[in-house]
Amino acid sequence: MTVELDLSADPIDLTVALVDVPSVSENEAELAGAVERALRGLGHLEVARSGNAVLARTNFGRPQRVVFAGHLDTVPINDNLPSRREGDILHGCGTVDMKSGDAVMLHLAATVTDPRHDLTFVFYDCEEIEAARNGLGRIERDLPEWLRGDIAVVCEPSNGVIEAGCQGTMRIEIRTQGKRAHTARAWMGVNAIHALGEALRRLEAYEPRIVDIDGCTYREGLQAVKIQGGVAGNVVPDAAVLTVNHRFAPDRNPEQAEKHLREVFDGFDVTVTDIAAGALPGLQAPAAKELVQAAGGAPVAKLGWTDVARFAALGMPAVNFGPGDPTLAHTKEEHVYVQQIRDCARVLTEWVGRA
Template sequence: MKEKLVKYLKDLVEIPSVIGNEKEIADYTQNFVERYYPSSNIVRYNNSLMVFDEIDQSKKTLALVGHLDTVPGENDFTGQIIDGRLYGLGASDMKGGLAVMMGLMDYFSDKEKRFNLIYVFYEKEEGPYVDNGLEPLLSEFDIIQKADLAIALEPTDNKVQVGCLGTLHASIIFKGKRAHSARPWQGENAIHKAADFLKRLADYGIHEYEFDGMKFLEVMNATMVEFSGGRNIIPDKFVINVNYRFAPGKTIEQAKEDVLKLVNGEAEVEFTDLCPSGNVCLYNPVLSELIEKYSLPVEAKQAWTDVARLSLYGIDAVNFGPGEAAQAHQKNENIPLENLYKNFEILSDFIKVEK
C-alpha cells in the first residue's frame, strides 16, 4: 500500500487546484471513487463529492473529510521525493490527507470494516467562510450528519487536534475631514484618530482560555489597513482590518462584543467573515478509543478549521492528518512520507474488523 499512497499523492500534487480551480481534481477524484462505489452512493455537488457506504445500523459511522483546494504558491520540486519527503503544492495541506482517504477506499474495497464510512472531498476551503464548499454538502444533504465522528485529515503531524478557534474579521472605520497636509488644522486626520484604539489593540496580548482541559490562546490583531487620499493629503477615512481568534465556548455574538468593547465607540465597525469556534469533543467514545488505542498525542487546535462548521451541524469532529502543520502554505511545500504511512496504518487498523 505504501507505493499506492505515494502514487495517489503524486497524482494529486501534479493537478493544480488553487482555490476556485478545483474542477480537474474533482474530476480525477470522481473517476477514482467510481472504481469502488456505485453512482447511487456518490454525490457530486459543483466540485465537491460525498461517497458513502450503505448504512448498517449495527455499526457506528465515521466520516473522513478533506478539502481539494490549495492556496496559491510555488514549488520547484513538484512530485519529487527528496530525503524521504514528497514535494508539491498542497502536499501537507492537505493532499497527503486526501491520499490517505483514497488509500483507505482502495484497501477496504475487499475487506470488512467495523464502521460505515463516509468520504467527503470538497472545494473552496482556503477562502471566505461563506464560499466554503462543505457548507452546501451539509445544508442540502443529511449524509455527513449520520457520522458518529468526523475526522478532518488536515495537517496535524499525526496528532489529534480537538476543537478550534473561532475567527472573525472586522473593519474598524475611522472618519475625519480631508485637508491639505500643509494646513492640517483645516481638516481632521482619520489616521491620528485611530491612535488610542491601536494602542489598546497592541496591548491586548494573549488571553489564555481553558476549555475541557485544553488550552486555547485568544488573540486580536490588526492585519491590513486602507485609507483615502495621498501622501500630501490629510485623510478623511482610515480603515483597520482586525482579525480576532476566539476560544471554544464563546459565541460569535460574544466575540463581536469583545471587539466593540475595545473600539469603545470611537469608530464605526463592520463585521465580516464570521466563523464559529469548534467543539472540544473529548467525550466522544469513538474518539476516546482512537486516542487510547494508539496513544495519540492530543492538543488544542490553535487555528480555524471546518471542525467548527461540522460542530454547528451537531457533528463531533477533530483534526487528525499526516501533513506537517509547519509546511502549510510554504514555498516548496512537502510532506514526510513516514507521516503518510503512519496515518494510513493507524486509520486502517482502527477501521478494520479484528479477527
C-alpha cells in the same frame, strides 16, 4: 490520457498519483473524475457526485458513523509539480495541503472493507478560495444526509497529531472621522488617522486569554492587520479605518466575541466585516476518545479556523488529523515526510477497522 488510481497501492504511491494531477481550485474535474471512477470500482461503497466533489459511504448498519473529509483542490502551482521524492521526503504542490490526507482517506476506503463503524468519505472542491465557493457548503445544501455522523475527521495537515476543535475568527473595522484642512493650517482640521491612536494603544495593552478546554490550550489573539487613510501629502485626513482580526477560543460564540470587542473598543465606531464560529474539541464523545487513544493520546488545540467548524455546527465532534506540517502549506517548498503518511494510515485503520 485518462488517469486511473490504484486505491490498494501504498498510500505514499497514492499520494504521488494525486499530486501529479493538477487540481487548482475550480479545476478539480480531472482529479474528481479519477477519484469517482476508483471509488465506484470498489463495490462495497455507495458513491455520489456533487459538482467536483465525490462522496462515498458504507451502509452496514453499524451503531456509529465516522465522516472523513478532505479537499481535492490546491492553491496555484508554484513551479513545484510534478512531485519528486528525495529519500524520506515527498515534495510537490499539495503534498501537505492536502493530497497526502486524501490518499490516506482513499486507502481506508479501499482496504477497510469490514469496519467497526460505518464510514463516509467526502472529497470536496474549492476549499482554498472564498468560503462561499467551498464544496462542503453546497453538499450541506443539496445532500445534507451525506454529512451526518457521530464524529468527523478532517484530514488536513496536523503533523500526525490530533488537533481538536478550532478557533473562531472575526474581523472588525474601526472608523474615525475628522475634518480636512491644509497641513499648513493643520489647527483648522481634525486628523482622523491620529484619532486611531487610542485604539492602537488599547491593542498594544491588550492581554489575550489562554483557555483550556478538554485538556487543549487555545491561545486567543487580537491584532491590527490594516490601516487605511490619507488624502494627499498636504491634507489633514478626514477619514481613517483600522482593521482588526480576533481569533477567539471556542468557548465563546460569535455573539459573545463581538460583545467583547465592542467593550474593548468602547467609544469607537465598530463594524463587523467577517465572522466564523469556532468548534469545541468534543473529545469526551466515545468515538473521539477511541481516536485519541489510537493516536497515542496528547491532542492539541487547533490554532486557526478549519472546516471542522462546519461539522461542529451540525452537532458533531470534529478533529483535524492528517500528515504534513501545516506551516509548509501554500509554500513553494511544500513537502511531507512519507513516514507520517504511513503512520496516519495505520492509526486510522486501527481505529475504524475490526480488531
